[in-house]
Amino acid sequence: MSVTNLQYLFKPRSVAVIGATNDPKNAGNIVMRNIMASGFLGPVMPVSNEAEAISGVLTHPSVKHLPKTPDLAVVCSPLDEVPEIIHSLKERGTRGAVLMGAGFASMSKEERDDIKATILGIAKPPDIRIIGPKSLGFMVPSLNLNASLAHAAVEPGKVAFISQSDSLFATVLDWAIAKGVGFSHMIALGSRIDVSFSDILDYLGSDPLTRSIMLYVESIKDAREFMSAARAASRNKPVLVIRPGQALDTVLGDLKLRETGDHHLMDAVYDVAFRRAGMLRVENIDGLFDAAQTLGTPRQVYGKNLAILTNGTSAGILAADRLLSGGGKLAPLSEDTIKAIDGVLGEENWSRANPVDIPFNADGKQYSEVLKLLIKDKTSNGILVMHVPWTAQPDVEVAEALRDSLKRVKRMVLTAWLGIGAAEHSREVFRDAGIPTYDSPTHAVRAFLYMAEYLRNQDMLIETPDSLPSDFFPDTSGARAIVDKALQEERTSLTEPEAKAILAAYGIPVVETRIAVSAKEAVIAADEIGYPVALKLRSPQIPQPFDVGGVLLDLETPERVWEGGASILARCTRERPDAYIEGFTVQKMGRRPGAHELSVSATVDSVFGPVIHFGHGGMAREVIQDQALTLPPLSMSLAKELVERTRISTLLKGTPSQPPVDIDDICLTLIQLSQLIVDVPQITYIDINPLYADAEGVLALSGKIDIAPFDGHGEARLAIRPYPRELEECVTLKTGRNVTLRPIRPEDEETHRVFLANLSDEDLRLRFFGVVQRDFDHKDIAGFTQIDYDREMAFIATALDERGEPETLGVMRTNTKPDNTEAEFAIVVRSDQKGEGLGSMLFHKGIQYTKLRGTSRLTGQTMAENKAMQGLSKKFGFVIKPDPYDEDLVEMVLDMEKVEG
CATH class of the missing domain: 3.30.1490.20 (ATP-grasp fold, A domain)
Structure with missing residues (x-):
């Protein structure tokens, strides 16, 4: 849906409680007590016919008798009364409602579908945004608002928690109170007939009070909306997620998952979706908060090499064991570091290796001096400092000394003070200083590994893919003809020769x-x-x-x-x-002596759409169980990452008796298969097993394809929208030069860097509304070139230069709101290309695309002095008006209904 009117839910100025009562066990009483106890400053208006006053507040007999229109309505009445209540709220102009009343869980599926359709038909979201039914409500501690059925309240903080589970909502609440963790928001989504994970991620992704977002997810309803929202949010702040499916902590051990229509989905598909969205999946609630604490610091981890400093040998061994078992590495100490520590402690007084085991009675000065030397050693990606309590050495003194020595340090340093009592005071010293601190080496190491994994996922979001082969021209029409013929014969699968003909049409070598x-x-x-x-x-x-x-x-x-x-x-x-x-x-x-037997396949998941599988093949495939999954579309980089997640990838790199295989050919096969299942959506299953792979390339010995009728575009099945090739267009400038207008691709990073470097200072100033530095780094350029085609579009004008190399001449960008009501544009053309009509061509391209996707308005801003931009926009029908907040800017607005298609 969108973020429209969500502010009335999470930033209400007034609240009505419908179905309030004096029965202490009733939801209407619990939520009234919670709202009043939380200290909400706005008016709270209970609606009830049962009592004159509830929680000390006078009641009102109905919604229409309320003294003012509430921004938020907390509806505690039975579900069969909700449609009439929503109707009354809509007439009053209320924009947000939380449905807590009983009845939804006991309904049959048909009854649920019926009541859902009735409520939504009346509310017409986003006119009224609805959380629930069957929701515990939510808390916004910064507003002193506890509009929930929770048994306790939490302190304000920078972490948001969104849960699909009522029991997890309560469990996390207890955990947070015990640990002293605060929240910006705690939200129980309930049955999600309107407000979903996607909406909340979009809302919290730009919320300045939220530093990180935590999710408890059981099922996703709209994969593409979720992936777009999650990718956008995770570019701004850490997004962490728990989902049942892996081994869970005992805290979750007794949780019985509610039956949902899509809970049968493979957990591995969710796992790869979270990874592709740049999110971090954790195992349990402890891990959730451990990771959130580490990710909330400005320090980052770019690898899994950890240095461990401890005054306890066994504690250091435990930490090292947890590190190695989790896929991390003990950072090797440089010779300079070893000699320097010898000078501080003496050769005989420490381990002279990592873990750095110093004397059990080391004081704060010794800890600090050794830590400074480890910080200087660049062989590690982070440092864990541990302390085992000793009677003659005050814990807090050591903690304070370390705190003081870390004030201006940018390296990742974690601490683990073992024990209770005095150790808790030491941990408080570190928390106050913003230094990640844990009560055990296991938790500390886990947090370090989580951060390394998170940053690896983030790097995947901005990684520049290798270029695809320019000579990949699949015979799509030939493949479709084979499938169409089989469907006309009412078959559900192709013969092996037919399957291989389709594979060959997409460039995959096959055996005749x-x-x-x-x-x-x-x-x-x-x-x-x-x-x-x-x-x-x-x-x-x-x-x-x-x-x-x-x-x-x-x-x-x-x-x-x-x-x-x-x-x-x-x-x-x-x-x-x-x-x-x-x-x-x-x-x-097919004679390929020594070739590895691989398998490549594609299935269609009921929510996430096509899924690509890769791994060990041959007769032993099902026994070996070495498979990795990913979601299309694929680039060479993403295909390589898929291959590297399998055990057989180690053998593919070569052995003393076998040369390495052609990994690029394997990756190209994965991309070709990915493109095939997009181009021919009637294909429901593809299996190539075995796929021979060696230094000479790949060869498919077997191929199986299942089919079914399908209406619509193949890309609609994908959770991530692929590159829209259909929007490519060739134009000719006034000078006669041939130019291609097309959507930008991740592979355009280097040419886009050159394009930005060739813009004049004046072009940059007008484009970015002020003086900007020219040193755009990889992350900046990736933000320009790696876009979500579902929400953003960047049309570039590209042509060949004098050397026959591609160059970018201009770009037109649009960024569309999630609800598609409005898109914002920006356009810039290289100075030496102005006057050739290129700006008008790009502008027209962007306007027609916005019209095609059904967006209501196209808007933009420019500096008041930029008369050329204003003139161009007027040419296309934009209305120019002063910016109400900045006299140096003007707004350009185009009503898309007035644009001819």
């Missing part, structure tokens, strides 16, 4: 294959494709013919093919007399 209905036809097919051949049984009841001896290899003569066919039929008749025999598959022997 023929279909034969008899041994005689098998001999004819073998003669045509050449010997030696493989002969395989074809039967719908025997998906794996090898199991019944239905596969013969290296048949080198017509006689052996004839005899082989007869022997296969005899064995099959004996072992599977029930099976219907369709004939044989005759296949050219």
